[in-house]
């Protein structure tokens with residue numbers, strides 16, 4: 152039932168890319184083999200963020216289907232979220248950084264490095280992730296912002312701020328930066344978000360409103 156509703160949303164080209172992305176991502180999280188054909192179809196969608204989301208979902212399902220995946224000793228995700236990719240087994244920060252920032256690596260591999268860095272939760276990991284906020288495509292950057300919101304480390308605030316303030320940045324990325332600032336919730340975050348409550352992009356404005364309320368809370 153949920154799957155068919157999610158497929159309808161994904162198929163609706165009139166729907167906002169961000170909403171179609173969420174639907175595709177949810178299908179990846181459910182990880183059912185029956186959705187492979189539909190995901191394959193939309194992995195060629197003209198909207199890049201939608202296509203990349205479906206590509207990631209397909210890779211995750213492929214990984215789940217590999218009978219050996221249980222043998223991988225994955226680091227624990229402290230946030231209990233279903234991530235679009237499992238963490239890679241590497242723990243060496245310079246190596247993880249190299250993969251994360253490599254435009255030639257597959258998105259799935261880069262995501263695996265991203266979640267491995269997040270699970271480390273060290274200052275070095277946060278600084279590598281912060282530097283990735285200006286790399287790769289919009290989908291990649293929005294996921295980096297999401298992960299920084301989970302980490303809630305104040306050292307990432309200037310980076311999140313820069314992306315939120317960049318009016319030419321993709322809305323999905325700016326939305327995720329606003330949410331991350333709301334999750335961090337320091338005085339600085341409060342001030343930054345306060346200035347964007349009147350942004351002319353509706354998604355940015357509404358994200359800041361919600362994030363601002365989170366700060367106050």
Ligand SMILES: [Fe+2]
Pocket residue numbers: 172173176293
């Ligand atoms: Fe997302």
